[in-house]
Amino acid sequence: MNTLKVKSYEHSYDIYIEKKLRFKAGDQLNKEYSQIAIVTDEHVSQLYLEDVKQSIDQKCKSFIIPSGEQSKSLTKYEEIQKYLLNNNFDRHSAIIALGGGVVGDLAGFVAATYMRGIDFIQVPTTLLAHDSSVGGKVGINLLDTKNILGSFYPPQAVIYDTEMLQSLNEQELRSGFAEMVKHGFIFNVDLLNELKGINTIDPSHPLFDQWLIKSLSVKKHFVEQDEHEGNIRRFLNFGHTLGHAIESTKSHVTHGECVMYGMLFAIYLSDCINDKDEKLFNEELVNWVKNLGFPLNLINISDISTVSDKMLNDKKNSNQFINFVLLNDLGEPFVSPFSIEKIEEHLKAFLDLKALKGV
Amino acid sequence: MNTLKVKSYEHSYDIYIEKKLRFKAGDQLNKEYSQIAIVTDEHVSQLYLEDVKQSIDQKCKSFIIPSGEQSKSLTKYEEIQKYLLNNNFDRHSAIIALGGGVVGDLAGFVAATYMRGIDFIQVPTTLLAHDSSVGGKVGINLLDTKNILGSFYPPQAVIYDTEMLQSLNEQELRSGFAEMVKHGFIFNVDLLNELKGINTIDPSHPLFDQWLIKSLSVKKHFVEQDEHEGNIRRFLNFGHTLGHAIESTKSHVTHGECVMYGMLFAIYLSDCINDKDEKLFNEELVNWVKNLGFPLNLINISDISTVSDKMLNDKKNSNQFINFVLLNDLGEPFVSPFSIEKIEEHLKAFLDLKALKGV
Numbered sequence: 001m002n003t004l005k006v007k008s009y010e011h012s013y014d015i016y017i018e019k020k021l022r023f024k025a026g027d028q029l030n031k032e033y034s035q036i037a038i039v040t041d042e043h044v045s046q047l048y049l050e051d052v053k054q055s056i057d058q059k060c061k062s063f064i065i066p067s068g069e070q071s072k073s074l075t076k077y078e079e080i081q082k083y084l085l086n087n088n089f090d091r092h093s094a095i096i097a098l099g100g101g102v103v104g105d106l107a108g109f110v111a112a113t114y115m116r117g118i119d120f121i122q123v124p125t126t127l128l129a130h131d132s133s134v135g136g137k138v139g140i141n142l143l144d145t146k147n148i149l150g151s152f153y154p155p156q157a158v159i160y161d162t163e164m165l166q167s168l169n170e171q172e173l174r175s176g177f178a179e180m181v182k183h184g185f186i187f188n189v190d191l192l193n194e195l196k197g198i199n200t201i202d203p204s205h206p207l208f209d210q211w212l213i214k215s216l217s218v219k220k221h222f223v224e225q226d227e228h229e230g231n232i233r234r235f236l237n238f239g240h241t242l243g244h245a246i247e248s249t250k251s252h253v254t255h256g257e258c259v260m261y262g263m264l265f266a267i268y269l270s271d272c273i274n275d276k277d278e279k280l281f282n283e284e285l286v287n288w289v290k291n292l293g294f295p296l297n298l299i300n301i302s303d304i305s306t307v308s309d310k311m312l313n314d315k316k317n318s319n320q321f322i323n324f325v326l327l328n329d330l331g332e333p334f335v336s337p338f339s340i341e342k343i344e345e346h347l348k349a350f351l352d353l354k355a356l357k358g359v
Numbered sequence: 360m361n362t363l364k365v366k367s368y369e370h371s372y373d374i375y376i377e378k379k380l381r382f383k384a385g386d387q388l389n390k391e392y393s394q395i396a397i398v399t400d401e402h403v404s405q406l407y408l409e410d411v412k413q414s415i416d417q418k419c420k421s422f423i424i425p426s427g428e429q430s431k432s433l434t435k436y437e438e439i440q441k442y443l444l445n446n447n448f449d450r451h452s453a454i455i456a457l458g459g460g461v462v463g464d465l466a467g468f469v470a471a472t473y474m475r476g477i478d479f480i481q482v483p484t485t486l487l488a489h490d491s492s493v494g495g496k497v498g499i500n501l502l503d504t505k506n507i508l509g510s511f512y513p514p515q516a517v518i519y520d521t522e523m524l525q526s527l528n529e530q531e532l533r534s535g536f537a538e539m540v541k542h543g544f545i546f547n548v549d550l551l552n553e554l555k556g557i558n559t560i561d562p563s564h565p566l567f568d569q570w571l572i573k574s575l576s577v578k579k580h581f582v583e584q585d586e587h588e589g590n591i592r593r594f595l596n597f598g599h600t601l602g603h604a605i606e607s608t609k610s611h612v613t614h615g616e617c618v619m620y621g622m623l624f625a626i627y628l629s630d631c632i633n634d635k636d637e638k639l640f641n642e643e644l645v646n647w648v649k650n651l652g653f654p655l656n657l658i659n660i661s662d663i664s665t666v667s668d669k670m671l672n673d674k675k676n677s678n679q680f681i682n683f684v685l686l687n688d689l690g691e692p693f694v695s696p697f698s699i700e701k702i703e704e705h706l707k708a709f710l711d712l713k714a715l716k717g718v
Contacts, residue, residue, distance in 0.1 A: 009368065010587075078433055078501075085502055088672075113472070116498065116509045117587075139475065142437075143444055150475045151510065228369075228476075313447075 002213055006220050008136060008154040009227055015134060015220075017213055021161035022048055025096075025123060026056035028159050033094045033119065036060045037084060039107035040098040041067040044125050047167060052098055052123060061087060065106065072106050072140045074149070080110045094119035094156070097133075100126035101255070105147065108138030112153035122158045127165055127176025127203070128256060130212055133158045135223040135233075145313075146248065152228055162212065165203035170293055171254055173201040177292070178239070178256030180211060182263060183218035186238050186325070186333040191215065199291055235333040238325040239263030242347075245310035246298050253298060260294045268350050270326040273336065280327060286355040296356055304347050308340050361572055365579050367495060367513040368586055374493060374575055376568060380520035381407055384455075384482060385415035387518050392453045392478065395419045396443060398466035399457040400426040403484050406526060411457055411482060420446060424465065431465050431499045433508070439469045453478035453515070456492075459485035460614070464506065467497030471512035481517045486524050486535025486562070487615060489571055492517045494582040494592075504672075505607065511587055521571065524562035529652055530613055532560040536651070537598070537615030539570060541622060542577035545597050545684070545692040550574065558650055594692040597684040598622030601706075604669035605657050612657060619653045627709050629685040632695065639686060645714040655715055663706050667699050 002017040016028055029036075036058055040049055045064045053060055063083055065071040084093070095118065097107035104122055111120035122133035139150020165173070177195075184192025191214045194207070202208065219236070226233040243262030247255055268281040290296055299307060311322045321337040328334055338346075350356065361376040375387050388395075395417055399408055404423050412419055422442055424430040443452070454477065456466035463481055470479035481492035498509020524532070536554075543551025550573040553566070561567065578595070585592040602621030606614055627640040649655055658666060670681045680696040687693055697705075709715070 074433070074437055081501055081508060085504060085507060109472075113468075113498075113508050113510060115507060116496065116511055137475065139472075142440055145444060148444060148474060149440060149472050151472060152475055 002209065004213065004216055004220055006134060006154070007224050009152075011154065011156070013155055013157050015158040015160060015216055017160045017162060017209060017216070019161065019163040019209070021159055022051045022055065022123070022164065024055050025052050025159050025161075026058070028157055029056070029058070029094075029121065030157075031094070031119065033058055034090050034092040035087070036094050036096060037080075037087075037089065038062040038096045038098050039065065039080065039103055039110070041065050041071065041100075041103055043067040044099045044103070048098060048125060048164060052096070065103065067102075069102055069141070072102055072147075074140060074142060076106060077110060077140055080107070081114060084110070084114055089114070089118070091115050091118060094121060096121045096123055097155075098123045098125065100124065100129045101132040104129055104133050105138050105150070106140055108136075108153055108155070109140055109150055112138055112151040117153065119156045120153065122155045124158065124160055125164045126168060127173055128179065128254075130160060130176060130216060131179040131219060133160075134216060134219050136227065144248070146244070154227075160212075162203060162209050165208075168203070170201070171257070173203065174260070174292065174294055175254035175256030177201045178260040178263070178294075180215040182236070182238050182259065183215045185263065185267075185327065185330065186235050187218045187221065187331055188214055189331045191218070192330065196288055201292060234323070234335055235325055238327075238333055239266055241311055241314065241322060241324050242266070242307065244314060245307045246303075248310055249303070249306055250298065253295065257294055258298065260289060261296070261298045264289065264296075264356070265347070265350050266324060266326055268353070269324060269346055270328070272346060273326060274328065280330065281355075283355050299351070301348065301351060304344055304351075308344055308347070311343070312340060361568065363572065363575055363579055365493060365513070366583050368511075370513065370515070372514055372516050374517040374519060374579075376519045376521060376572060376575070378520065378522040378568070380518055381410045381414065381482070381523065383414050384411050384518050384520075385417070387516055388415070388417070388453075388480065389516075390453070390478065392417055393449050393451040394446070395453050395455060396439075396446075396448065397421040397455045397457050398424065398439065398462055398469070400424050400430065400459075400462055402426045403458045403462070407457065407484060407523060411455070424462070426461075428461055428500070431461055431506075433499060433501060435465060436469060436499055439466070440473060443469070443473055448473070448477070450474050450477060453480060455480045455482055456514075457482045457484065459483065459488045460491040463488055463492050464497050464509070465499055467512055467514070468499055468509055471497055471510040476512065478515045479512065481514045483517065483519055484523045485527060486532055487538065487613075489519060489535060489575060490538040490578060492519075493575060493578050495586065503607070505603070513586075519571075521562060521568050524567075527562070529560070530616070532562065533619070533651065533653055534613035534615030536560045537619040537622070537653075539574040541595070541597050541618065542574045544622065544626075544686065544689065545594050546577045546580065546690055547573055548690045550577070551689065555647055560651060593682070593694055594684055597686075597692055598625055600670055600673065600681060600683050601625070601666065603673060604666045605662075607669055608662070608665055609657065612654060616653055617657065619648060620655070620657045623648065623655075623715070624706070624709050625683060625685055627712070628683060628705055629687070631705060632685060633687065639689065640714075642714050658710070660707065660710055663703055663710075667703055667706070670702070671699060 136154035139147040239262035243259035247258040495513035498506035598621035602618035
């Protein structure tokens with residue numbers, strides 16, 4: 001089996017990657033727990049809950065939440081905590097998060113704070129969750145602000161059955177694929193070039209699991225060196241500054257679609273700063289992204305002020321400056337602060353680019 | 360100034376102990392924060408909020424909660440989080456907990472989880488909080504279960520103005536004094552003997568600050584070696600197994616009064632197990648405790664089943680066994696599991712003791 005070991009502050013944990021792993025998820029638990037609660041959502045529970053449950057020969061309950069971002073709430077957090085308490089979950093119990101990012105973030109924050117922390121195992125079911133399930137960031141939303149309440153709480157293990165990715169639709173695949181591309185841009189140029197060779201995101205591609213492992217290795221690299229995001233972990237925000245802002249104002253677009261758009265802008269911005277002859281932002285890149293189905297019309301001129309307000313309110317920014325992760329070159333990220341006025345100028349110019357308008 | 364440095368997983372922090380320290384609390388903050396929120400309660404705010412506020416020459420707001428245990432709720436937690444968010448507190452802001460254990464536990468849990476953790480400074484105002492402010496345990500209650508939601512989140516500093524202890528009433532002083540006595544029993548027999556020399560708990564006693572420092576040093580010793588309570592930190596629960604159970608069923612008695620009673624029982628139980636000639640539980644001990652005003656009639660025979668149920672539900676116990684911290688000898692704690700039946704038997708015999716009945 002493909003295994004990556006991630007070192008974290010308090011313990012190391014393994015990421016297991018293999019097709020059909022859900023049928024033997026129980027084998028990867030290396031402890032006897034007093035009880036286990038599988039937290040999952042309505043959609044995933046219908047597809048995979050029984051498979052996972054049957055693989056576990058320990059005392060096991062399940063808690064099903066509505067699918068979607070609105071479940072990352074304090075209300076849902078409280079509900080699960082009461083469920084654990086009423087069902088006598090003790091310090092030697094564990095939570096399995098079976099699902100995408102919403103399930104992982106919510107269930108992880110519950111695990112992080114129930115009795116000051118019980119064991120927590122991630123079983124990601126989406127492509128995007130290959131990214132979010134590693135690194136220990138867990139949390140919920142409050143007053144429309146994403147992940148404002150949370151902890152750094154690494155899982156005990158990540159059990160990743162890549163066969164489950166085949167049930168995702170194209171938009172969901174794009175959402176996770178953007179993070180793989182990001183890992184290529186900021187660290188692994190070989191991965192980036194391999195990904196650039198495909199025209200369709202197909203998890204059954206014979207090399208797909210290997211690309212995923214390369215992508216996970218980049219995430220591992222950054223979180224091992226800077227778990228609490230004081231320094232280089234910030235590079236993982238490449239594309240996310242603008243991406244998050246768009247995501248919070250638009251529905252019907254996925255995280256990864258917004259991040260891909262944000263990366264294009266960050267690459268464009270890098271060119272403006274670097275002033276080198278060879279540009280990172282070029283037609284070939286835009287066409288590839290477009291062919292994969294990523295929308296390139298996420299915002300227009302009239303959205304600029306809303307989006308820049310959102311960027312200013314992001315918890316990663318302070319005062320009147322917005323920190324952007326840019327590239328010196330492929331695989332060479334750095335952080336640069338911009339005034340809000342400067343960013344609005346650059347955004348206007350970016351929206352005016354022929355390549356982006358599909359001309 | 361008296362200073363103790365406590366090493367914790369992620370950072371070391373200082374405990375500053377001195378009379379009138381509240382007037383220069385700001386000097387002990389060794390960072391420039393974007394904003395500071397002082398969380399305090401209605402009672403303490405009237406006495407000391409202005410002093411502390413004036414000592415801080417940084418941007419500073421305050422949030423006042425009702426006094427008492429009922430403030431350790433998810434509702435109050437949410438209120439403070441919304442306050443921080445609405446007032447644009449960012450990652451570089453801090454929370455000061457000015458008050459006793461309730462304020463420290465609640466404000467600490469808020470700080471631990473706002474934006475995955477902002478700085479947190481403890482300014483304890485009670486004798487009991489000399490204990491709770493060190494060691495990083497923060498949390499709130501849910502469904503009448505104490506501290507069921509929480510984190511390990513060490514403060515950046517503990518600023519302890521022991522002059523503030525002089526505004527406490529006798530019962531509040533007893534509450535904190537019991538923890539000092541506990542630290543004597545489990546680790547520092549010299550401290551125990553010094554404390555046994557007094558007949559009244561008086562924070563203006565010339566040696567009082569030194570006793571407090573000795574008490575804090577014991578706490579420091581245990582939490583440094585076992586921050587997350589996997590091992591010897593459990594010894595700090597001496598007297599707490601029965602104490603917590605009584606506390607959760609009785610009003611009008613303080614934490615420390617219950618712990619003192621729990622310690623007497625644990626000492627009695629130690630004698631039963633040790634079977635040595637020289638008994639740790641003796642009339643001299645009971646008389647000293649009684650003279651200090653500690654109630655010795657906290658439960659009677661009819662309370663036994665309620666209290667043993669509570670002990671079973673404690674998050675520190677599992678299955679049908681209750682873990683008790685006992686003493687091999689003064690300063691030599693160990694943990695021993697008891698069946699519920701055995702404990703009920705011992706409790707009956709304990710309640711029947713002449714010394715306890717005040718005969």
